[in-house]
Amino acid sequence: MGDLREDLSNIDCGLPAALEATGERWSFLILRAAFNGLHHFEEFQSTLGIARNILANRLGRLVDHGILAREPMPKDRRKIEYRLTEKGAALLPAMLALRQWGETWETGVPSTPVLVDKRDGQPIRKIDIQAHDGRLLQLEDLSWKHTHEITPLEVPKLHIVA
DSSP, rough: OSSOOOOTTTSSSSHHHHHHHHHHHHHHHHHHHHHHTOHHHHHHHHTTTHHHHHHHHHHHHHHHTTTTEEEESSTTTTSSSEEEEEHHHHHHHHHHHHHHHOOOIISSSSSSSBBBTTOOOBBOOOEEEOTTTSOOOOOOGOOOGGGOOOOOOOOOOOOOOO
């Protein structure tokens, strides 16, 4: 990926920060459950088979990082719902990329059910890396640059025709 490498000691990098926020296996399974419409502590606990103390810890961590919101239910304020925030919903592409990676390299079979586009009922595409112009990129197509080394592309000027 070129001569320039990431400073791997940089703790301000997005990857370590993301891993710190999301945690480990149970956090990802809780997020998968939230993406599948689960909202209540008891639903998470019975569906995932996770110990109550671990679940409480992971839910608290996801709430503290702003990935889930802890909200009292309108009809019974003693009951709590956990809902994905905008920040949490933005994890969907990363979650899908990990799922697809697991299907390819770990299980060797597609997961079921399959995530589909509501409009067409067809499976979503594989998560890929794309260039600014939509070209698919592979590892050998990538390199690192410092932000000050990136020259913005010129935007073509539109000419008004009368």
